[in-house]
Amino acid sequence: MEFRGGRSRGSHGGPCARPTIGYALGMSDRAPTPTIRELRADDYDALVALWEAGGLPYRPRGRDARERIEREIGGACSIFLGADVDGSLVGAVLGTHDGRKGWINRLVVAPAYRRLGLGKRLVDAVEERLERIGIEIVTCLIESWNEGSMAFFERIGFLPHDECTYYSKRKNADV
């Protein structure tokens, strides 16, 4: 896995330019408005269903196992957020930090709610929480097959780094 190249297509502007949720989602006054909130341990099944519906690979016997996610939720390094519409989880992100950098992991929006600004709102919410603790760099790793995700991140202001190659050392293939 490595960072993928490509030209940045710019950002959405500064915080002052951020629209309200309803505007961002292009919804009418009567349409449901998503609520961004902290994920809870009892969201695990809905989270997995969302990853599956969203076509996002995950590691059920490794770092995405129920006990791992439940243990990390609410942890000092975790910014695990969900987006609800009418009580259903329609988007989620597992933000983390290592004290130096913030990381966007497992970002997903349900197919029916895509291209409405929800993915950006979830990333913005992680960034805002990172800023509060003094972390000013937010990063993500995107697998080379995931061109939609690359386009999304570039669109919201992230820059690709062709010069980086991802290395890892694993206890086993599941982690």
Ligand SMILES: CC(C)(COP(=O)(O)OP(=O)(O)OC[C@H]1O[C@@H](n2cnc3c(N)ncnc32)[C@H](O)[C@@H]1OP(=O)(O)O)[C@@H](O)C(=O)NCCC(=O)NCCS
């Ligand atoms: C990637 C993902 C989270 C984006 O969520 P989303 O709610 O549709 O994104 P937003 O509506 O906030 O999009 C923000 C901007 O990115 C653009 N964008 C989003 N997906 C895009 C795509 N596939 N191709 C090109 N641009 C895209 C939007 O058009 C928007 O730009 P605009 O404001 O100029 O119109 C969603 O497509 C998804 O869940 N994908 C499957 C899971 C996945 O791959 N996650 C990432 C793992 S690294």
